[in-house]
Amino acid sequence: MMQMTTIRNRLAGAMLAMSIGMLGACSTPVQERYFVLSPDDVSGPSGNGKTAVMGIGPITIPSHLDRSQIVTRSSDNRLVINQFDRWAEPLDENIQRVLIENLDRRLHPQRIETFPWNSRDGVVWQIVVDIGGFERQPDGSVQISARWKIVNFDSGETVVSERFSDSMMPRDTTTEGTVAAMSDLLVRLSDSIARSYQ
Structure with missing residues (x-):
């Protein structure tokens, strides 16, 4: 009887230790x-x-992209929201900042203003971009689809209006690889805008 009690005590102690470890x-x-x-x-x-x-x-x-978490697709109709991989700033602001840098280096404008601005800023040409999709796809590729236009700010006339769609395979399956591919796709978008602007 004493031996059975000892075995039970040891088992109980072992289970308690495992539970504490799992909780930790x-x-x-x-x-x-x-x-x-x-x-x-x-x-x-x-x-x-x-x-x-x-x-x-x-x-x-x-x-669905206007959130701090990075979004990918697991199927055409299902999104995966990563709770631990996040954007360090709002995605639309990050895209705007990257386009500004890329276009500044390609076109060398007198100055670039960020939306919103006022009439005193002297904007002549306004570049408007509407992103329709910008995420990693089920096959692992990263895709972007967008509409963009160049507007004469004074008259409101649209002088160029284009669709842009492109995709590329990241260097690996990590989030770093995905974000790097997204950056490269913004380079291609910038090139498309710059060619039409010149």
Whole structure:
């Protein structure tokens, strides 16, 4: 009888130790990681003189991307929201900042203003971008679809209006690889706008 009691006590002690260990593991916080899109460092020819003042914006994105978490697709109709991989700033602001840097290096405007601005800022050409999709797809590729236009700010006339769609395979399956591919797609979008602007 004494031996059975000893065995039960040992089993109970072992289970208690395992429970405490599991609780300790569960209480370890998962570290959030923060990401930003980045411009490239390519500079276009400066030409004979700087172009007029440009205004970039508004930049609009779908509501499902307008969140701090990075969103990917697991199917055409299902989104995956990563709770621990997040944007370090609002995605539309990050896209705007990257486009400003990329276009500044390609077009060398006299000045670039960010939306919203006022009449005293002297904006001549306004570049408006509406992002329709911008996420990693079920096959692992990253896709972007967008509409953009160049508007004469004084008259309100749209002088160029284009659709842009492109995709690329990231270097790996990590979030870092996905964000790097998204940055590269913004480079291609910037190139498309710059070609039409010149």
